[in-house]
Amino acid sequence: MSVMVRKCAAVAVLALLSACGDGSYGSPTAPSNNTPGTPSTPAANEVIATTSNTFTPSTLTVARGTTVTFTFQATIHNVIFANVAGAPANIPNTANSGVQRLFATAGTFGYDCSLHAGMTGTVIVN
Ligand SMILES: [Cu+2]
Structure with a gap:
């Protein structure tokens, strides 16, 4: 009788171990590439x-919702916006x-190249 109980206990322990040891440790899912959504109107x-x-032009006036492409040639530059609400990311x-x-x-939105x-330049958004 006591042997039977031990056997059952051993089986139960094995069952628990195998339940945990399925090898899947929550493999990380690939980070989703959250590209900014394209505006509904181009x-x-x-x-x-x-x-x-x-920066050419040094002052650019655009309508709200305009996408501005900063083009950089061989020389390294950056664009650091003044700390103004609504300024895009540097x-x-x-x-x-x-x-x-x-x-x-x-x-x-004034900006400059810290290098x-x-x-300097300014983008005026109306
Ligand atoms: Cu520069």
Whole structure:
């Protein structure tokens, strides 16, 4: 009788172990690439280019909802926006690229490149 109980207990322990040991430790799911949703209406697209350590045009006036593409040539620049509500995210150091920013909020958004003194610009959003 006591042998029988021990056997059952051993089986129960094995069953518990095997239940846990299925090898799946919650394998991490791939992070979803949360790309910003495209606006329902196609937004106008303006370009600010970096040439000779200047932003061209240095002042750009756009309608709200405009996407602006900052184009960077071989020289590394960045775009650091003044701390104004509604300003888009800064653009870290980059070269040979185009980076888009959506201007969804009306206002005046000054920015500069922290790498080059006097390299400044403004986007005015109406
Ligand atoms: Cu620069």
